[in-house]
Amino acid sequence: MTPEQATWFADIFNRLVAGVDQVLLGKTFVIKLAYTAFLSEGHLLLEDFPGTGKTSLARAMSQSVDGSTSRIQFTPDLLPGDITGVSIYDQSSRSFEFHQGPVFANIVLADEINRASPKTQAALLEVMEEGQVTVDGVTHIVDAPFMVIATQNPIEQAGTYRLPEAQLDRFIMKASIGYPDHASTLRILQGAGVKAHDVVIPPVVSSRIITEMGTLARTVHVDPSINDYVSRLVDASRNSDEVRLGASVRAALALVRTAKTLAAASGRHYVIPDDVKVLAEPVLAHRLVLDPEAEFEGVTASSIIGQLLLETPPPSDRQAV
Known part of the structure; x- marks a missing residue:
């Protein structure tokens, strides 16, 4: 990536964030995290309370990139075919015709993913990893760009199926929107006469440009000292006495990938240690499995x-290549 390309990337990124910020008031940092995950070709897990704007975030993001969005409400009786689609026999043509499921969209909101059975969860997590759906032996490619925003309710765990650690590892980030501050709440109440579905964000760029930005972000320079810093952080998570299972190699790759995107979003064609520090908690925390005694004592992954x-x-000097 050249300095000129980094400037172009940052300009579009900031315009995308500013557009969604009109809908999700006072949550600029979370919006930046969401777009960082999107442009890093990853998926986002939101653990938050009802009514904090998760659906609004997904809808506004899809509108800003002139893309499509879908929402899947996960329930215990949801089947894998309800997500991926099914083949239906057409009597006129005497053949099976594939009917796409809601996963065929640019941004898919998987609401309360932990309420569905593990088999249904696995169907979504498979398409997240592979970018394709196989039904009756036929492979169907999902739309590009593609992102899943999955949500979990932190207060109602009855009747839920906790996501296994191996599946949590598929999400490049985990974040929380949280409640708005006082000033943002007042602005929301002033617009109480307008329904959230009536607010339309004008597209900033096309989906094709988003795909190009994702490809460009991968070319951001990462000094060997930054890779060493990430490796030492991941190793430290595995050696901590309070952690039973530390961050994986996939976690380290995700941290470098998102750091590249955040660097480009800041107008730089190279990663600095602060990029890693900002993203360490959203990228690594949900991948740690704590020791039960430490968890009982109130220790958190964050x-x-x-x-x-x-x-x-952090590194203070660049290393010679």
Whole structure:
């Protein structure tokens, strides 16, 4: 990536964030994380309370890139075919015709993903990893760009199926929108006469440009000292006494990938340690499995990541290649 390309990337990124910021008031950082995941060709897990704007975020993002969006409400009786689509026999042509499921969209909101059975969860996580659906032996490619925004409710766990650690690892980030501050709440209440579905975000760029930006973000320069820093952070998570299962190699790759995108979004064609620090918690925290005793004592994955950042010194000089 050249400095000129980084400037172009940052300009579009900021315009995308500003557009969605009109809908999701006071949540600029979360919007930036969502677009960073999107342009890193990854998926986002939101663990949040009802009514915080998860659906509005997915809809506004799809509108800003002139793309399509769909929403899947996960329930215990949801079947894999309800997500991927099914083949239906057509009597006139005497053949089976594939009817696409809601997963064939640019941005898919998987609401309360932990309420569906593990088999149904696996159907969605497969298409997240492979970017394709196979039904009756026929492979169907999903639209590009493609992103899943999955949600979990942190307070109602009765009747849910907890996502296994191996499946949580498929999400490039985990974040929380949270409730708006006082000023943002007042702005929301002033517009109470307008339904959320009536707000339309004008497209900033086309879906094709988003795909090009994702490809361009992969060319951001990463100094060997940055890779060493990420490796030391991941190793430290595995050696922590309070962690039973540390971050995987996939987690390290995700941290570097998203750091590249965040660097480009900041107008730089190279990654700096601060990019890694900003993304360490959203990328790594949900991948850690804590020791039961530490969890009982109130230790959280976020606090462990914060401690690791304090104990792991960032690079001060570039390394010779």
